[in-house]
């Protein structure tokens with residue numbers, strides 16, 4: 131069986147090389163070729179012994195996901211749709227800014243959590259992505275962008291990764307951890323822990339495990355200030371209610387690379403966007419409400435809802451978002467409102483893509499300077 135080496139973190143690569151009778155430093159060399167140089171052809175890995183290159187060619191490969199579409203927004207946002215087999219596709223979004231680039235990565239085809247406002251949730255769950263399929267999104271984006279932007283050697287295109295694409299990353303924990311380690315490893319992408327963010331609907335036991343195993347920045351999708359409403363919007367809440375979630379967030383901060391948790395809050399017209407609910411939210415994070423007595427240092431990220439027909443929900447009007455933000459700001463909570471990005475490339479997609487785009491477009495709502503990228507060339511990208 132041919133193994134895709136994108137599925138290994140450095141420890142995994144070391145074990146694989148040892149299985150071939152090779153020393154650890156060979157794994158380091160391989161790791162650099164693959165992730166730092168974007169090389170997929172073992173023959174080009176000039177400092178590996180010929181005998182090792184031959185062994186690798188027989189047993190391993192470095193394989194990207196088949197690309198279905200690439201779309202470039204007038205504001206520079208880029209969306210890739212990848213085929214993951216059996217009629218499933220996942221999406222990856224690159225959001226350029228003046229001083230950095232953020233990549234929004236998917237962890238599952240579909241999602242089992244079933245949040246009311248999320249089209250991925252409405253699609254249902256197809257399957258977990260493997261580590262190779264998660265890492266392939268970054269590998270492809272990084273090296274494609276480097277080539278197209280003609281970046282000098284050593285300069286990277288992606289300096290932030292957010293696990294905010296399709297899926298609940300903490301329900302695909304076994305595949306997630308080696309993927310995160312590869313993102314962080316200095317021999318691979320070398321991203322700092324604060325530049326890799328896991329976003330979760332609140333899988334409490336896995337928040338604790340992440341804190342032990344690989345404490346990167348944490349974003350928690352809150353969306354409601356009390357259990358009654360959150361039970362409706364984010365079904366995960368029925369299993370892990372706010373008291374448990376807030377306590378897990380507070381524990382996470384002991385190990386977190388930042389001294390706050392980012393709470394995401396999708397603004398739904400007439401559902402969760404009143405000034406009273408904003409005040410309730412302030413009490414919740416201060417540990418002064420009926421739901422939880424734990425103080426959670428946090429930032430609030432308000433996301434205008436991206437509507438889709440089956441949801442039966444509407445986006446909050448701008449003035450309501452502003453009024454909500456004002457209550458939080460007046461209470462001293464750092465609050466940002468995401469701006470829409472890449473809106474012009476949503477409509478052109480097919481139905482599956484449309485559903486995927488509806489969902490991940492939430493992660494493209496930030497203000498950034500446009501960059502130019504050439505159109506997709508005819509040859510298959512490496």
Ligand code: SAH
Pocket residue numbers: 247248249293294295296297298299329330331349350351394395396433434435436437438488489492493
């Ligand atoms: N499953 C994880 C990560 C992926 S979702 C989670 O739920 O956190 C990433 C973010 O997209 C979530 O915070 C969610 O609020 C947001 N989102 C989902 N559907 C949306 C929509 N239709 N409009 C705006 N944001 C949405």
Ligand code: SF4
Pocket residue numbers: 241242243244245248249250251252295296297298330331351
């Ligand atoms: Fe799943 Fe996140 Fe969508 Fe909820 S918001 S259904 S957890 S992808």
